[in-house]
Amino acid sequence: MWSFSRDQTLRSCERKYYFQYLSHAYLNSPDPWLRQIALLKKVKNMPMWQGECVHEAIAEFLTQIQGGRQVPFESLALALQQRMVRDWTFSEKRQFREEPGSVGRSGVALFEHEYNEVPPETQIADLVNEAREMLGSFYRWAQAHPSFLADFKTAKRRWIEPPPWGDGAPGFAVGDVQAVTKVDLALHLADGQFRIYDWKTGKRPATEKGGASNSTQISIYMLWPHLVMNFPLGKVGSSLVYLGEAQAQEVSFHLDEELALETKQIIRSSVEQAQRWENYAKSGRLKIENIDFADSVNECRKCNYKSVCRAALTRRVIP
Ligand code: SF4
Structure with a gap:
């Protein structure tokens, strides 16, 4: 199986590619290191998660239109908010560590919670508002392009x-x-x-x-x-x-x-x-020990796998 995102992962870091696609890491692997990799595969950062929630709301809007129903923006925005609050609560409590199998169904595993790197002043209400703005941007675009909706319906x-x-x-x-x-x-x-x-x-x-x-x-x-x-x-x-x-x-x-x-x-x-x-x-x-680290230290700082990978790096490489 090949995908563009797989290609991009390999371009960004060979070790990351190994962890993501070649490590055969499962949540029930007997080896704790592999279990940790399996959990980290599920981790997303906040912008990725916001984007995923907005995509889901857009898909819901289009599915309703397909069924011949009109969807008021406010009801879409409310569903978006409910999902994001549910996800955030699950992640903030680090429930993903206790219930890794339910990530995706019950909530999200956020990189910022896994690594205790939530930027100060972050409020879920602000994150919801940002996502709502993106959904609003889509909604206005769709309304301003009647040909898009007409093409979609027909x-x-x-x-x-x-x-x-x-x-x-x-x-x-x-x-x-x-x-x-x-x-x-x-x-x-x-x-x-x-x-x-x-x-x-x-x-x-x-x-x-x-x-x-x-x-x-x-x-x-x-x-x-x-x-x-x-x-x-x-x-x-x-x-x-x-x-x-x-x-x-x-x-x-x-x-x-x-x-x-x-x-x-x-x-x-x-x-x-x-x-x-x-x-x-x-x-x-x-062998993981023979695979190169990412070229850029910044790539490592924002990488899901740094807890299983950075231990092998010295302070000389990452200050
Ligand atoms: S921590 Fe750095 S070297 Fe390791 S997988 Fe991530 S990006 Fe690659």
């Missing part, structure tokens, strides 16, 4: 936060490997076009270079309808919608032959690299 087929795995999950094969494309929303429109949306709960990057990774990600997503459902490239479009400001910023993308070729090449070389790591792991030649 679409021949809709995928709203589809599960990334299982039959019919978005993605395509690269040799023996399945590439997963975790789209937020995809529409097969009534006019025969195919459109993919990705909600970004941050600000639009100020430079093209800053947004390069987002544009690679959405290009990969656009290959799914082209390769699996045979949509011509000219009929596939996508939008990144940035919700980190009061007025959402939408950036649209299309794939031409050249960009599609380039994107396939990026995927192929990333898959080959992942397979090399997989083979090292299978052959038993991969």
Whole structure:
């Protein structure tokens, strides 16, 4: 299984990649070190968690519209608040340490609680307000784009936060490997076009270079309808919608032959690299003590795995 986020993890730190994908760590592993890794795999930082909650609220809004129901903003915002307060309470009490198996169902495991790094003055009410602002940004954007709602309602087929795995999950094969494309929303429109949306709960990057990774990600997503459902490239479009400001910023993308070729090449070389790591792991030649640390100390400071990894670093490396 390959995904863009897997590729990004390997680019950020080989050790992190090992912990996340190759360690075979389970909550019921007999080895306490592996059990700790399994728990840390579930940890998210506050912005990631806020983003996940906003995505869930947007999916609920779209699901209700799909069912022919109108959803007032306030009821969406209330559900968002209730979920966030529940998650926060679970995490603040460190319940995830006692009940790691219920993370996701009963609450969240926040990095800031796991490492006692909650910034001073942090209030759950402020975090809820920030998420509510992002949801409001989406809601206003949707109302200001009646064509989006019309396209959504009349679409021949809709995928709203589809599960990334299982039959019919978005993605395509690269040799023996399945590439997963975790789209937020995809529409097969009534006019025969195919459109993919990705909600970004941050600000639009100020430079093209800053947004390069987002544009690679959405290009990969656009290959799914082209390769699996045979949509011509000219009929596939996508939008990144940035919700980190009061007025959402939408950036649209299309794939031409050249960009599609380039994107396939990026995927192929990333898959080959992942397979090399997989083979090292299978052959038993991969030992954590032989894997490099991240280039940047800052990467370690914000890393989920620092409690199982940093012990091996000296103060000379991390002051
Ligand atoms: S603590 Fe640093 S070296 Fe270790 S996994 Fe995290 S980022 Fe990589």
